[in-house]
Amino acid sequence: MIKTPYLLFLGDAPDHLAVKVAQGIKDWRPENAVGQLRLDGCKADLGLTDMTLAQAKEAGAQTLVIGVANRGGTISATWRAVLVDALEAGFDLASGLHNLLRNEPELVAAAEKHGRSLHDVRIPSVQYPIANGVKRSGKRVLAVGTDCSVGKMYTALALDAAMKEKGLKSSFRATGQTGILITGEGVPLDAVIADFMAGSIEYLTPDNDDDHWDIIEGQGSLFHVSYSGVTMALIHGGQPDALILCHEPTRKTMRGLPDYTLPTLEDVRDVALTLAKVANAGCQVVGISINTQHLSEAEADAYLAEVEQRLGLPAVDPFRQGAARLAEALAAL
């Protein structure tokens, strides 16, 4: 578990796209984002107060989160100097970078000297159990997609926000690096050893109040041949009571697989539900989340209406409309 709140390190980000992790934290957990730390030449701005390490510490920040992708995949000398200063100033560090903080001897030495923690959220910090399939109390919903990167994390975060707005009990359960940094905890599922994948999701979504919903972040797709095993483990480890189908309607081929076309929403519904019922016989598909970013508003409205009619389920774009109707569908279960 990463200590919150955070100071968000934007480094020398070349553009706004490079700080999307920090943007996600600011959007979804603004209470965790005390301020931003930018270096000379930083081209991104989250609109948070620019702070020195000392100012952020004074304001209560506990962890410096690397909210920016690094150029060339290495931690530069400039960054390293700031990170060492942060450890000295009493911050933990958290990072989702491919190259790990723990592989930087200077950072390891400084963390040890000052008693601070280095969180590399790309790799598991827990020895997960093998899944036992035992029915857990509380409710769970999982976002499943026609493809990777169609908006499953966004849908889950928006649904969690909509649930809380309605006064319902829910927890967003992160299964990827960005989600883990946003919430401060979760399972980096793509880095878990095969035998323990489903068990890691059982661990992530333990027994809870009967009226509490875990909103589980989806990964991959049952129809994406590179990552379908990860999706399968989410469906069986999560033993969801409800599924939400996610789709990006302008996508022609599967992400990274130019020879593969996308399945239909009906294809995903049928096979995901069949498999979900193995772990939870009562599982239902309750709604559709469409990423309409590449459609005009009129096109989006028409597409959503058509899907809603065709599948007989509420269909929304949570970015344009929020996820209130999906939350209502869960509450009605």
Next chain:
Amino acid sequence: MIKTPYLLFLGDAPDHLAVKVAQGIKDWRPENAVGQLRLDGCKADLGLTDMTLAQAKEAGAQTLVIGVANRGGTISATWRAVLVDALEAGFDLASGLHNLLRNEPELVAAAEKHGRSLHDVRIPSVQYPIANGVKRSGKRVLAVGTDCSVGKMYTALALDAAMKEKGLKSSFRATGQTGILITGEGVPLDAVIADFMAGSIEYLTPDNDDDHWDIIEGQGSLFHVSYSGVTMALIHGGQPDALILCHEPTRKTMRGLPDYTLPTLEDVRDVALTLAKVANAGCQVVGISINTQHLSEAEADAYLAEVEQRLGLPAVDPFRQGAARLAEALAAL
């Protein structure tokens, strides 16, 4: 790749069940089993020539394979002394034990000193790629089960033997520890990192002659909530042209999951085929393999006839009958 042939180390096996890895090697690759090495008190006997290290070396053995489960999960001082002697005598070592050879400093030192290799087949020795889903030449068949431990490895090995008997080109492709020790190579799929599971199976079953069949060892079951992600990765990474369904008809609940009943063969056929067609639109279910060890011969015959009629596919117990009819079904594709 483990150097063959082997001297099979049976240690101080308390009974025959403890040497089932060695038995598998002797049964399926007798040409790899030069002899057996037994310690005082060994209660198992494979019927191979008992050999000293020197005799086995003389007879051509290259690797000492630990073909026995160790008691208490530790490598005893007695074992260690023999293993060090083997390294000195010029043998590599291979093991599927949970506790790793590479974690034994004495073995590491001796291996280094004598230029020998330590093969821990439980953990991957390769950095596998992420699956790319590109169609490969050659043919592939995968055994998929209603449950774990219903005879998928046995079926695949028997099918490989039946193919070779008919003069057809085939390779057994191991995906578990025992299979890897039998053949000297393979992917320990349950120990692969989630993101690389399907890619490891693509790596295991590369382009081949158009009339060559990879016989891929199955793992888990799409209906086993602990391991279904592993099965899913086999289906998509293997992009099989043919599936063989495996079942143990007296099993009441899923292995290790007392709350879960077994799916029907039809259930497995339908969902496995739907998912297999994502990676290979021409995939077909071509046969059924039934493990009838808990049935009398008359019961087995009646059950096989019933299944064959019900599913309209050849149904055999490869242990009782061999896998010739499954090989014919592949050849007919």
